[in-house]
Amino acid sequence: MQKRNSNTISLTKRAKELARSNNIDYVGIAPVERFVNAPQGHKPTDLLPSAESVISMGIRVSLGPQLTQRIALANQKLRHISFSYRWYGYGLLNMYFLDRAAFLMVKLLEGEGYVSVPIVASGVEDTRHLMAAFSNRHAAVAAGLGEFGWNGICLTPDVGPRARFVSVITSAKLLPDSMYEGPNLCNQDKCRDVGGGQPVCASVCPINAFSFNKNMCVLIGGKKFEYAWMDHMMCGKVVGVGLHPKVMGPKDIVIPKKVSFKSGLSLRAKTPAKNVLEVAVYGRGHFCGLCMLRCPVGASDLVEEIMRHKEK
Amino acid sequence: MKLNKKIKEIALSNNLDYFGVALAEHMESEPEGIRPSDFLPGAQTVISLGIKLGLGVQFANKLAHSRRKLRHAVYTYLWYGFGLPSLHYLDRTAILITRFLEHEGYIAVPTMAASSFDIRSSLTEFSNIHAAVAAGLGELGWGELVLTRDAGPRARFVSIITTAPLNTDSVYHSSKLCDLAKCRKLGNGIPLCAHVCPTKAIGPSEQEIKIGKTLFRTAKIDRWRCMWGSMGLSRQALGLKDISMPNVVGPEDVFNALKERDPAQSMELMVIGRGDYCGKCIMECPVGSSSEVSALMRRVKAK
Numbered sequence: 364m365q366k367r368n369s370n371t372i373s374l375t376k377r378a379k380e381l382a383r384s385n386n387i388d389y390v391g392i393a394p395v396e397r398f399v400n401a402p403q404g405h406k407p408t409d410l411l412p413s414a415e416s417v418i419s420m421g422i423r424v425s426l427g428p429q430l431t432q433r434i435a436l437a438n439q440k441l442r443h444i445s446f447s448y449r450w451y452g453y454g455l456l457n458m459y460f461l462d463r464a465a466f467l468m469v470k471l472l473e474g475e476g477y478v479s480v481p482i483v484a485s486g487v488e489d490t491r492h493l494m495a496a497f498s499n500r501h502a503a504v505a506a507g508l509g510e511f512g513w514n515g516i517c518l519t520p521d522v523g524p525r526a527r528f529v530s531v532i533t534s535a536k537l538l539p540d541s542m543y544e545g546p547n548l549c550n551q552d553k554c555r556d557v558g559g560g561q562p563v564c565a566s567v568c569p570i571n572a573f574s575f576n577k578n579m580c581v582l583i584g585g586k587k588f589e590y591a592w593m594d595h596m597m598c599g600k601v602v603g604v605g606l607h608p609k610v611m612g613p614k615d616i617v618i619p620k621k622v623s624f625k626s627g628l629s630l631r632a633k634t635p636a637k638n639v640l641e642v643a644v645y646g647r648g649h650f651c652g653l654c655m656l657r658c659p660v661g662a663s664d665l666v667e668e669i670m671r672h673k674e675k
Numbered sequence: 676m677k678l679n680k681k682i683k684e685i686a687l688s689n690n691l692d693y694f695g696v697a698l699a700e701h702m703e704s705e706p707e708g709i710r711p712s713d714f715l716p717g718a719q720t721v722i723s724l725g726i727k728l729g730l731g732v733q734f735a736n737k738l739a740h741s742r743r744k745l746r747h748a749v750y751t752y753l754w755y756g757f758g759l760p761s762l763h764y765l766d767r768t769a770i771l772i773t774r775f776l777e778h779e780g781y782i783a784v785p786t787m788a789a790s791s792f793d794i795r796s797s798l799t800e801f802s803n804i805h806a807a808v809a810a811g812l813g814e815l816g817w818g819e820l821v822l823t824r825d826a827g828p829r830a831r832f833v834s835i836i837t838t839a840p841l842n843t844d845s846v847y848h849s850s851k852l853c854d855l856a857k858c859r860k861l862g863n864g865i866p867l868c869a870h871v872c873p874t875k876a877i878g879p880s881e882q883e884i885k886i887g888k889t890l891f892r893t894a895k896i897d898r899w900r901c902m903w904g905s906m907g908l909s910r911q912a913l914g915l916k917d918i919s920m921p922n923v924v925g926p927e928d929v930f931n932a933l934k935e936r937d938p939a940q941s942m943e944l945m946v947i948g949r950g951d952y953c954g955k956c957i958m959e960c961p962v963g964s965s966s967e968v969s970a971l972m973r974r975v976k977a978k
Contacts, residue, residue, distance in 0.1 A: 425770065426777050427782050427785060430715065431784055441708060443709075444714050451766070451769070451770055451773070451787075456770070636927045636929070636930030637926040639930060640902075641791050642791065643948075644761075644789045669717065
């Protein structure tokens with residue numbers, strides 16, 4: 364038992380060191396018990412029956428890509444500069460930093476005899492249920508890296524929602540981190556004042572994807588979190604892929620009020636050639652991100668100062 | 676000085692070959708919307724990073740283009756000559772430097788090595804080529820590619836626009852690399868890059884590009900014709916099928932042609948996404964060409 368404990372401590376330390384030496388800004392560990400209320404088929408033990416721990420790793424979105432996206436969304440003339448956010452604020456961070464670190468983590472753990480399943484930072488979905496195969500956001504909260512904001516994104520104490528996450532489910536019993544116990548980050552009362560009666564994330568959403576009266580309630584590690592229900596189909600599959608006329612999409616495409624997975628596919632088939640070719644090199648990236656970029660929690664003074672100056 | 680040194684260390688320790696810094700002002704003659712200050716109000720400098728294409732990769736391209744039976748050799752170039760150096764090396768290093776500069780209190784906007792384009796104007800979103808020239812890494816050749824002293828146009832570049840007041844390099848002003856008169860002899864009267872272009876995307880009309888105070892005279896490039904070759908839509912550019920190219924090519928034409936490709940060709944890109952099937956203007960340029968690659972090609976031709 365003594366040996367197992369010292370192994371646990373040593374492996375946990377090595378795992379965290381590995382993450383940090385690969386440019387990862389956040390790393391935390393959640394025991395699988397914290398996911399007991401996750402939806403059926405999406406629990407760590409559904410994906411790895413011998414799962415003991417979930418390692419969550421996160422990386423910050425740099426200020427430059429945040430800024431270009433804000434400028435592009437505020438000024439249609441500069442629409443083209445948003446590629447910096449789509450790639451450096453999304454694709455590259457997910458694939459070449461988070462997924463790469465997850466891959467290295469798996470190699471470390473499997474080298475020690477523990478089967479480990481890396482989850483892709485973005486893009487893998489259970490298309491039948493329109494949800495992620497495994498929620499990296501929920502894992503980040505379970506691993507103590509932050510708390511849920513009203514926008515349903517994990518808010519870290521330093522940069523708020525401006526970070527991306529990946530998870531590794533492993534049969535290794537690692538030393539768990541406590542859940543986030545710091546001061547409340549998402550201050551809804553204050554935020555509603557700034558957002559004209561609604562939290563900023565909901566008020567800045569160009570397509571009103573956040574519900575006014577329907578909330579999501581989740582229980583993680585015995586702690587209850589509440590955040591807004593949002594239309595993920597409209598956000599991810601229409602706005603996110605650059606199809607919505609209000610968010611850099613083609614002006615002549617008609618978007619129905621409600622989009623199903625099937626109708627989303629038909630919409631994609633109508634994407635103009637230029638828009639398809641625009642993302643040919645890097646695949647895709649999210650065309651909006653305002654609920655994340657405008658959240659007051661962890662906002663950068665440098666970015667806000669430039670935006671204030673531009674808006675004058 | 677200290678910042679320059681540290682950034683250079685990050686670049687070189689991440690397998691990059693070229694590092695230079697341009698004064699952001701030197702790129703203010705770029706079209707409106709793609710100047711450094713459009714991306715980042717308060718931009719002071721533009722860092723340019725480059726990586727050379729491996730000789731084996733260059734050889735694979737030339738081999739595939741010279742022997743139809745060995746067309747499959749181009750796969751090495753598609754990935755190791757385009758996707759991997761661009762996305763994995765240049766872009767990854769660009770974000771590492773961006774993170775470093777932010778840590779030092781500056782804002783930095785990385786561009787993409789394999790840049791896409793502004794869909795409204797069809798212009799490149801930001802010219803990594805002009806940035807490399809502004810940072811003194813090479814000369815702007817007639818084919819509108821950066822010519823470095825050692826590898827000619829056989830390198831790829833990425834840029835980082837930043838508010839950091841770094842020490843800057845001068846715009847390239849060393850010895851002339853692109854010798855048009857000599858090159859026209861090699862290309863039957865037209866510069867070799869234009870002569871070998873399978874889609875006739877380079878010139879003959881010309882343009883003047885101002886970088887800093889230096890004026891460079893280059894060919895006008897038809898991006899859509901270039902894309903026709905780069906995406907392998909003609910057999911001469913290693914497509915599996917010749918798709919008829921209209922005189923005036925637009926994005927719709929490229930897109931429709933992509934749908935007309937032999938399905939096997941789209942399948943071969945399933946893993947790597949996309950790559951450049953052509954690259955002839957880069958490979959055939961006499962500036963900085965490798966004697967080893969030329970010797971290997973002579974052996975292939977002698978067979």
